[in-house]
Amino acid sequence: MTQVAARPDVRPAVVLAGVLLISLNLRAGxxxxxxxLExxxxxxxxxSGVAGLVQSTALVAMGIGSFVAVRxxxxxxxxxxxxGAVAVLLAGSLLRYVPSLTALVVGSLGVGTGIGLAGVFLSGLVKEHLAQRAGLVTGLYVVSMLLGSTIASSAVVPLSGALGGPSHxxxxLAVPAAVALAGWLLVAARTMPPPERTATALPWRSPLARVFAAYMVLSSMQFYGWLTWLAPYYQDRGLxxxxxxxxxSLLSLAQIPAALVFPALAERHHRWLAWALVAVGMSLVGAVGIxxxxxxVLGPWPWVVLVAMGVGAGFPMALTLVSWKSRSPAEASGVTAVGLGVGYLGxxxxxxxxxVLHDLTGSFTAPLLVLLVAAVVMGLTARRFSLVQP
Structure with a gap:
């Protein structure tokens, strides 16, 4: 894997600022x-099946983008x-302005591809420029990501009314993407061209990459399942x-303390598995409650907070463990590409x-059971992930 030679004036703080600007966009769309959705x-x-397919299309694009990112x-x-990744995300956001299914699907493909590419690049950038505080930095950019999704989910409904429809x-979301692109250009402009090209094969045989992929499938199923169907579920109940x-918005906002605290506690006490299981337990209790x-008694809010904190800890905890176990930025990028790619596709x-289950049954019981099972299997996978070697 090529190592990009950066000029001395590219300070870690500049890279971090650019990373955080980009991260604001990585869940917003x-x-x-x-x-x-309704x-x-x-x-x-x-x-409902087609509406879910739109979100699934974006996730497939994220997976493909993750695989292509290393090359x-x-x-x-x-x-x-x-x-380039942020530019693709920006173009996809703009395309969704057109109120048609084709534009929505193609625009979602662009948004997903940009996110998938950027996620892998971020992992290598953290390992290369900010490795000494990998746990903190990972938490910060996940928090930035969640802030972006919180703002987007809370603002889009009133914007839909003000602008004449959900497509507009x-x-x-093209606006924050354009800001991120402008900010990142300051970083990209200060880097030297790559000194050489090396092999770009993904580490499919790596035990770390494989177990990370399995963990990410289960974590991402819960995150995107809740993200897509929580609001429609409660609207169906009369909300x-x-x-x-x-x-x-609460689902996104309540993930923020978990994204910061859980990796930090795991890093401080060197007890990744214990904190990972606590997070899984929280998501399980919340899912059963919902x-x-x-x-x-207090409405749905406590259950949503529990789900959010459990699910919110999963992604940064996984990235933190990959950063600890990887021996180089190249290895971190390769393992992340396999894990995120397979995870998003799954x-x-x-x-x-x-x-589809909602269309077939007319109920949300079967769909929610999918997320409950995913949480249980994720807990079983956590121990193997904590022990695996590259």
């Missing part, structure tokens, strides 16, 4: 869509390749669109399967 169904006249970073350097509202969007007592099953 995916979080905004579910908040207006409006999109009405506007375009589509079923692109070797050819152009991580910094320059990141510029989804296209406003208004605006209050359901608030639940979706399924069995959806309205509860996770793409969840929104589609849940939508």
């Amino acid at each position: 995916l979080a905004a869509y579910p908040a207006v 409006q999109v169904r009405t506007e375009l006249g589509i079923s 692109l970073s070797a050819r152009y350097g991580r910094e320059r390749a990141m510029t 509202a989804l296209a406003t 208004s669109t605006s209050r359901a969007a608030l639940l979706l 399924l069995v007592l959806p309205d509860g 996770a793409a099953v969840a929104p589609l399967l849940m939508g």
Whole structure:
């Protein structure tokens, strides 16, 4: 894998600022869509299965982007390749302005591809420029990512009303993407061309990559399953669109402390498995609560917080462990590419399967059971992940 030679004036703080700007965009497009999913169904006249397929399409694109990222970073350097990734995300966001199913699907493909590419580039950039505080930095960029999704999911409903429809509202996410692109150009402009090109084969035989991939499938299934269908589930139970969007915002917002605290505790005490299992337990309790007592004594809010904190810890905890176990930026990028690529492709099953199950049964019980099972299997996978070697 090529190592990009950076000029001395590219300070870690500059790289971190660019990373955080980009991270704001890495869940926003995916979080905004579910908040207006029912409006999109009405506007375009589509079923729950097709609506879920749109989100699954974005996840498939994320997986493919993750696989391609290693080759692109070797050819152009991580910094320059990141510029292209954000540009693709920006173009996809703009395309969703057109109120048609074709534009929504193709735009979602662009958003997903950009996110998939950027996720792998970020892992290598953290290992290369910010390795001494990998746990903290990973937590910070995941927090930035979650802030972006929180703002997007809470703003898209009023924007839909103000701009005349959900398609126009989804296209406003091109604005933060354009800001991120402008900011990242400052980093890319200060890097030297890649000194050489080396092998770009993905580490499919790596035990670390394989178990990371399995873990990410289960973690991502829960994240994107809840992200896509939590709001429609509670709307089906009589909650208004605006209050359901608030639940979706809470799902993102409550992940922030978990994304910061869990990796930091694991790093400080060197007890990754214990904290990983605590996170899984929280998501399990929350999922059971939403399924069995959806309205509860205090309403759905405590259950959503538990799910959010459990699911929110999974992704940064996994990335932190990969950073600890990887021996170089190249290895970190390769393992991340395999894990995220397989994880996103596997996770793409969840929104589609849940939508189809809802169409077939007329109920959300079967769809929610999919997420419950995923949490149980994730807990069983955590121990192997904690012990595996590269």
